[in-house]
Structures are given as structure tokens and as C-alpha cells.
Amino acid sequence: MILTIAISLTALVAINFLLLKFSTNKIDRTAKTNKKPVVLTPQITIEREPTRLAPTGS
Numbered sequence: 001m002i003l004t005i006a007i008s009l010t011a012l013v014a015i016n017f018l019l020l021k022f023s024t025n026k027i028d029r030t031a032k033t034n035k036k037p038v039v040l041t042p043q044i045t046i047e048r049e050p051t052r053l054a055p056t057g058s
Helices: 002-023
Strands: none
Touching: none
């Protein structure tokens, strides 16, 4: 009984791996060479907040 279950599970796992191997989509990925350099402009404007505080109510 245990031998039959073990053989059945082994066969199912083997079939599963075979299906996984042959069912994957083969995609040809060509790498695009980007010859233009990426220029980052770190211009950040920081606005100062007013120093007026909110009322606390105490």
C-alpha cells in the first residue's frame, strides 16, 4: 500500500516536472543599447515654512 502511494507520487512529481520543463514560454530578449547618457539635474528648491506656530489650546 505504502509502496503504491510512493510510486504514484513519484510518477506524478516526474510528470509535473516534465510539464513544467516543456510548457515554459521561450522569449528572445534582445538587449537594447542606450547610447545616450542619462543626465540627472539635482535642482531642488526648498521653501522655508513660516515660523508661526499653531495654537495648542492649553
